[in-house]
Amino acid sequence: MSLRVLYLSRAQRFPEALEGFLETVPDSHFQRCETPEEVEHSLQRGIVELLLIDADRGFDAAAELCTRLKADPFNSVIPIVFFSREHSMEQIATAFERGADEFLSGTQTGREQELRMRMVLERAARDVAVNPTTMLPGTKIIQLDIQRRIASGEKFAVCYADIDSFKEFNDKHSYHRGDRVIWIVSSILRDIVRRLSRRGFVGHVGGDDFIFTLPVEDLESVSKAIIETFDTLMPLQYTREDRERGHYLAEDRQGSIRETPLMSISIGCVTNVHRRFTHPARVSELANEMKSYAKTFPGSLYVVDRRRDVRPESTVAGGPRTRERGSQ
Numbered sequence: 511m512s513l514r515v516l517y518l519s520r521a522q523r524f525p526e527a528l529e530g531f532l533e534t535v536p537d538s539h540f541q542r543c544e545t546p547e548e549v550e551h552s553l554q555r556g557i558v559e560l561l562l563i564d565a566d567r568g569f570d571a572a573a574e575l576c577t578r579l580k581a582d583p584f585n586s587v588i589p590i591v592f593f594s595r596e597h598s599m600e601q602i603a604t605a606f607e608r609g610a611d612e613f614l615s616g617t618q619t620g621r622e623q624e625l626r627m628r629m630v631l632e633r634a635a636r637d638v639a640v641n642p643t644t645m646l647p648g649t650k651i652i653q654l655d656i657q658r659r660i661a662s663g664e665k666f667a668v669c670y671a672d673i674d675s676f677k678e679f680n681d682k683h684s685y686h687r688g689d690r691v692i693w694i695v696s697s698i699l700r701d702i703v704r705r706l707s708r709r710g711f712v713g714h715v716g717g718d719d720f721i722f723t724l725p726v727e728d729l730e731s732v733s734k735a736i737i738e739t740f741d742t743l744m745p746l747q748y749t750r751e752d753r754e755r756g757h758y759l760a761e762d763r764q765g766s767i768r769e770t771p772l773m774s775i776s777i778g779c780v781t782n783v784h785r786r787f788t789h790p791a792r793v794s795e796l797a798n799e800m801k802s803y804a805k806t807f808p809g810s811l812y813v814v815d816r817r818r819d820v821r822p823e824s825t826v827a828g829g830p831r832t833r834e835r836g837s838q
Contacts, residue, residue: 779814
């Protein structure tokens with residue numbers, strides 16, 4: 511497996527007790543950061559699978575960093591392991607109170623520390639169920655994020671994004687190029703939500719389906735930016751001839767050859783501005799419904815559910831919806 515590790519420490523050398531573990535991971539990338547600010551900057555630049563923190567130098571600042579990262583929807587899934595050459599029960603208790611996943615101390619043997627590190631990574635993979643292509647959180651963390659927003663009472667939006675004509679592209683050009691498209695879209699979503707919504711979150715449902723959640727006031731700017739960036743980058747996955755035509759020939763699900771449009775992105779959005787939600791499953795259900803509605807229109811666009819909670823429940827389905835394209 512590949513492993514990118516950040517190590518927060520002012521010490522020049524990596525702890526010898528942990529070098530054996532990294533040597534067992536053939537494609538590991540190690541980066542040392544001297545300050546918490548350097549760590550946060552590095553996290554914005556790429557995917558990190560493990561954060562090691564030297565508890566013997568600047569422990570208080572490191573503990574504050576741990577608190578911030580575990581409160582951040584993007585970074586909360588990253589395992590954080592404190593390491594100390596001593597054994598301070600006060601430090602150990604504080605680290606776990608701040609959200610640390612493990613604390614390695616000087617009383618443990620090298621073998622025990624290696625096993626504890628391995629278990630931390632295995633737990634993270636099992637509990638978070640990140641997608642191996644995008645390294646975005648899966649459905650479990652998506653549901654937890656929606657539940658947290660419901661409990662907070664904030665006005666929020668849940669947006670379900672789907673790539674139109676992706677199956678045809680994947681079937682024609684192989685899963686390798688399909689995986690690249692999935693990675694590009696995940697990067698677009700991650701980068702834009704991070705840049706434009708301080709409290710936003712992005713998850714990967716699976717395949718070409720993504721969900722992002724954010725404060726409702728950020729919905730319009732984020733959705734339009736995603737569509738604009740998608741429509742700029744995605745045509746580059748095709749030949750110049752296909753781009754100029756605006757379509758290509760591909761086999762549909764019935765086995766017939768037909769003109770297939772270039773990929774676009776459909777985003778279905780649900781908010782609690784006019785609704786009261788009590789369970790994340792209902793939110794996901796409506797977001798999926800709005801995504802399906804968005805896909806009935808050609809090209810990239812986002813649609814927002816403007817319906818209200820009314821009684822009887824059966825009258826809700828006929829309410830109004832709003833649709834917008836990113837260029838408007």
